[in-house]
Amino acid sequence: MKTLPDFDMVLFGGTGDLAMRKLLPALYQQVRAGTVPQGSRILAAARKPLSREAFLELAETTCRPFLGADYDADTWRAFAARISYFPMDVQAGASYGALGAALGLHPDRVRVFYYSTSPDFFATISDHLGAAGLITEASRVVVEKPLGHDLDSSREINDAVGRHFAERQIFRIDHYLGKEPVQNLLALRFGNVLFEPMWRREWVQDVQITVAEQLGVEGRGDFYEGTGALRDMLQNHLLQLLCIVAMEPPPSSDPDAVRDEKLKVLRSLKPFTPADVAARTVRGQYKAGAVAGAPVAGYVEEPGVAPGSRTETFVAVKAEIETWRWAGVPFFLRTGKRMPEKLAEIVINFRQVPHAIFGEATQGTRSNRLIIRMQPDESMRLHLVAKQPGDAMALHPVHLNLDFSESFRARRLEAYERLLMDAIRGRLTLFVRRDEQEAAWRWVEPILESWAASEDRPKAYTAGSWGPAASSALLSRDGLAWNEED
Ligand code: NDP
Ligand code: BG6
Numbered sequence: 001m002k003t004l005p006d007f008d009m010v011l012f013g014g015t016g017d018l019a020m021r022k023l024l025p026a027l028y029q030q031v032r033a034g035t036v037p038q039g040s041r042i043l044a045a046a047r048k049p050l051s052r053e054a055f056l057e058l059a060e061t062t063c064r065p066f067l068g069a070d071y072d073a074d075t076w077r078a079f080a081a082r083i084s085y086f087p088m089d090v091q092a093g094a095s096y097g098a099l100g101a102a103l104g105l106h107p108d109r110v111r112v113f114y115y116s117t118s119p120d121f122f123a124t125i126s127d128h129l130g131a132a133g134l135i136t137e138a139s140r141v142v143v144e145k146p147l148g149h150d151l152d153s154s155r156e157i158n159d160a161v162g163r164h165f166a167e168r169q170i171f172r173i174d175h176y177l178g179k180e181p182v183q184n185l186l187a188l189r190f191g192n193v194l195f196e197p198m199w200r201r202e203w204v205q206d207v208q209i210t211v212a213e214q215l216g217v218e219g220r221g222d223f224y225e226g227t228g229a230l231r232d233m234l235q236n237h238l239l240q241l242l243c244i245v246a247m248e249p250p251p252s253s254d255p256d257a258v259r260d261e262k263l264k265v266l267r268s269l270k271p272f273t274p275a276d277v278a279a280r281t282v283r284g285q286y287k288a289g290a291v292a293g294a295p296v297a298g299y300v301e302e303p304g305v306a307p308g309s310r311t312e313t314f315v316a317v318k319a320e321i322e323t324w325r326w327a328g329v330p331f332f333l334r335t336g337k338r339m340p341e342k343l344a345e346i347v348i349n350f351r352q353v354p355h356a357i358f359g360e361a362t363q364g365t366r367s368n369r370l371i372i373r374m375q376p377d378e379s380m381r382l383h384l385v386a387k388q389p390g391d392a393m394a395l396h397p398v399h400l401n402l403d404f405s406e407s408f409r410a411r412r413l414e415a416y417e418r419l420l421m422d423a424i425r426g427r428l429t430l431f432v433r434r435d436e437q438e439a440a441w442r443w444v445e446p447i448l449e450s451w452a453a454s455e456d457r458p459k460a461y462t463a464g465s466w467g468p469a470a471s472s473a474l475l476s477r478d479g480l481a482w483n484e485e486d
Pocket of ligand 1: 012013016017018019047048089090091115146
């Protein structure tokens with residue numbers, strides 16, 4: 001991979017969960033790959049009053065399990081040499097002095113401000129950076145999701161950040177867009193002619209997008225209480241995946257060409273009426289059960305969760321896209337915590353053959369489907385039927401492996417690695433534009449409002465199951481079922 005330009009990355013929230021699990025490991029991997037120039041610097045900032053040495057020790061101990069076999073002491077030393085630590089309260093203007101002195105006056109040097117803190121601080125940090133004169137022409141800001149908790153709050157944050165950074169400098173991250181199979185789906189759709197004629201209502205019966213996690217809220221109960229699965233996952237990750245599946249071919253891969261097409265999809269989503277919310281959404285909350293053979297507590301027993309909480313840890317939605325291409329094709333989205341396995345996949349179910357010349361037995365086999373899997377493995381498979389060798393004309397399900405992992409032996413980048421490098425290089429294609437984000441909030445808001453106004457509780461599901469029974473019923477009403485393919 002090509003070397004990056006010299007950069008300074010200021011990591012606000014440098015001691016936090018995201019920084020330790022994803023951001024610092026991603027930067028380490030790039031140092032290991034030799035793409036980070038010698039003079040580049042990582043300036044971590046957080047409240048904890050740590051010395052540089054104490055921060056580096058904390059970072060090494062905490063990041064190491066996330067690096068696995070890729071950890072080695074020499075590379076870590078080379079990585080650590082680029083890191084400094086700034087104990088500061090981001091709300092106090094005076095504390096930006098030391099940061100400014102360290103950054104110095106380098107108008108042409110790439111400067112990335114990564115806001116890995118609560119979004120409540122994004123406006124304040126932007127104001128202080130602006131007042132301290134630290135935002136240069138070559139500066140970028142990366143903001144984490146979810147941005148706000150509804151349309152109004154997201155607008156306020158976007159306005160505040162936008163007072164100091166131009167839209168071309170704002171990188172709204174959605175790490176699902178950085179996953180390799182998602183990129184591969186773009187390549188499959190827009191680099192080949194084969195699928196395009198079939199990528200429409202005449203050939204596609206339904207689309208299913210699942211992001212299931214075995215994890216619970218992992219000590220982030222406080223954060224999750226104000227968020228829930230709809231805001232944490234569906235408003236951003238699942239809707240972005242839906243856009244990648246449903247968008248029209250863009251005229252080029254330029255950031256705005258791609259984002260214009262995604263925006264059109266979001267604006268074409270059939271809005272929810274209160275009656276629709278009852279009929280087309282399911283919310284659930286896990287109760288105690290077992291995941292991977294180990295007993296786990298229910299959501300309300302987790303630290304930081306209010307007794308009687310109505311926060312959803314599972315959501316399933318039937319989305320409809322009101323365009324000529326997709327009219328009548330249901331897009332089913334589901335995501336949940338404490339599911340039986342970690343699974344993230346997009347399933348395109350093509351229609352069955354119009355007339356079964358090999359007998360009814362071939363109907364209903366799980367053929368004619370494309371499965372793009374992001375987790376646990378990264379793969380892309382086209383499921384078909386083929387004749388079983390032998391006398392009889394017996395058909396058997398087979399699949400074509402389309403991920404070419406045999407052809408391409410290069411190391412696969414973690415989503416955050418790719419996106420951080422893109423932010424440093426100034427490539428916006430895989431980042432979300434403000435109007436997309438607002439369209440996504442606009443679409444989910446009636447669901448949030450309807451749930452908030454309702455006396456109903458989320459439906460309980462046992463930890464280690466695939467969510468409440470109502471989730472299966474959502475599909476069975478259309479004569480369909482969630483994919484259970486391996
Ligand atoms: P954490 O609560 O783990 O970390 C928050 C960070 O902010 C800590 O480093 C904390 O420093 C710092 N901080 C808090 N208050 C201040 C302050 N007044 N001044 C300076 N620093 C402060 O949060 P996460 O890392 O989990 O999340 C960060 C962001 O990323 C959030 O916007 C979240 O929604 C988003 N996100 C997180 C994901 C994850 O997997 N964790 C996934 C996707 C998005 P300290 O406590 O040391 O003082
Ligand atoms: C984050 C959510 O955006 O995505 C977390 O805030 C979730 O709650 C995580 O666990 C899942 O990401 P991945 O890449 O592990 O599927």
